[in-house]
Amino acid sequence: MLTAREVAAYLRLTITTVYNLAAxxxxxxxxxxxxxxxxxSEVLKRIAVASRR
Structure with a gap:
């Protein structure tokens, strides 16, 4: 399990953006x-989707 702060650092996003994506x-x-x-695994899926764009 990752926290919003960890996800933000991993994806190089702001915490607010992570919260907005989750919401x-x-x-x-x-x-x-x-x-x-x-x-x-959900974070890795997000990376895969973003890399296809």
């Missing part, structure tokens, strides 16, 4: 309390 469903994640968590 819009473009980056699948789930909330534990107030914190977002992301599967590493």
């Amino acid at each position: 819009s469903g473009e980056l699948r994640g789930f909330k534990i309390g107030k914190s977002w968590r992301f599967e590493r």
Whole structure:
């Protein structure tokens, strides 16, 4: 599990962008309390989709 901060660093995005992607469903994640968590496989899928553009 990755935090939003870790995902932002990994994808070279701002944390706000990660939250927006999660809220819009473009980056699948789930909330534990107030914190977002992301599967590493979902982050890798996001990279694959972005590289096809």
